[in-house]
Amino acid sequence: MKKNIISVSMILFLLITFGCSKDGNDLMNFNKKEKYIIKVLYESESSFFTNYGSLLSANYPNIEFEVIPFPNTSNLASSEEVQLAYDKIIDEKQPDILFLFPEQLERYGNLGQLYNLDRIITQDNFDIDNMLPAITDYIRSIGSGELYGLTPNFYGMAVYYNKDLFDNYQIPYPTDTMSWKELMSLAQRFSPNSTSSYGIQFGSNNNTLFQLALNIGSNNNLKYLDVQNKKININTSGWKNVFEFVLAAYQTNSIYQSTEKDQLKPGMTYQDHLLANPFITKEVAMTIEGHYFMNDLKLVEELNPESAPNWDIVTLPSTDNVFSSEDSIWIQYVLAINSKSTNTQAAWEIIKYINSEEFTRVTLKSTLNNSLPTRRDSLSDEQHNLDAFYKLKINPYVSKKSLNISSDFFELFNSFASSKINEVYQENISLDEGLASIEQKGQELLSDNLLNK
DSSP: OHHHHHHHHHHHHHHHHHHHHHHHHHGGGTTTSSEEEEEEEEEEEHHHHIIIHHHHHHHOTTTEEEEEEEOOTTOOHHHHHHHHHHHHHHHHHSEEEEEEEEHHHHHHHHTTOOOOOOOHHHHHTTTTTTHHHHHHHHHHHHHTTOOHHHOEEEEEEEEEEEEHHOOOOOTTOOOOOOOOHHHHHTTTTTTTTTTSSEEEOOOOOOOGGHHHHOOOOOOOTOOEETTTTTTTTSSSHHHHHHHHHHHHHTTTTEEEOOOGGSSSSSSOOOOHHHHTTTTTTSSEEEEETTTTTTHHHHHHHHHOOOGGOOEEEOOOBBTTEEOOTTTTOOOOEEEEETTSSOOHHHHHHHHHHTTHHHHHHHHTTTTTTTTTEEEEOOOOTTSOOGGTTTTTEEETOOSSOOBBBHHHHHHHHHHHHHHHHHHTTTSSHHHHHHHHHHHHHHHHHHTBBBBBO
């Protein structure tokens, strides 16, 4: 009996030892003299080598990269058909490293097809602390607490403002983490009649009064669609408050509304179009734009220094310093390791390097030029408040699997709601009547477009 106990104990010890070695220690035994072939799932071979591969090959001459392009699916393919195409190519090709969208990271993480990076990050003393916590926390929320990937960059929005216009009219500058109501009140201190400029310009995603109010409400943690209970809730005091201050800003002519002159016309260069931007021409005091707009402003300074605005940025308005809308701060690809990979050591070495300070610094002027590095220390600009992109957090990832609603619903709902809010703006109906009508019609449309009734 004692002999059997010893044998079982020994077997358990060997199993545990082997398991720990495979899950952790083997990953740190990368040998720069050993030859590896690493298969990477990415957009295309050319884009991979442009963005990553050339530098990686120079640093790791012992690694050969085999790029597996994303599946080529029709624009008319459903999300289910696209996902099946990804499943097929991953199952057949078994890439070692996968560049995944958040929804795919959730899917393959739940299926056990991705390697959990927590242990190796600890064992390898990888510097994750200097990566933006908001991003790593968000990625961890995709994996329900497990960290299945890393990303070296992200995308964000901010409020750009013309300091000279504010100074000329002795209006206080916007500040970080203002509320939306405070920002809209500040915008109302400008109008073409009193200051020769509008208060604020919004991007193309806010091209109607309704859509703007909808996005602002989302950032105030308001939900008009209750997926779990299959209900529309927009006729509420919270939503009414948002629509009231958005309507007030429209009624005082403080919001710049795009016209045909703002469109890129045949024969116009990008530079011509940029120099006609209402923020550049000082027609608006503030504009909400992405981080990439900083590159445009620097280009204007080179093309026509006299017309370049004296600008700075502040965070988008938020609730408790948290962005609840993925339109405010978002990620594209997350780099993950296939749990079936036989080259986990080399795969981790590559992901570790792509997310390192060195890689960020080297590529900041090229491949990462149109994104923001998750390592804040890599950016240097003492003239502008770049911390505006790094101050706020993101709400945890919300799975879209439970959203069993036809895409037709959103188009129909937005069209009807926009027309009703326009009636409110034209004072043909009251706001209470408009919201009640939107909620009633929205409920009908939702019932008609549920996929699993």
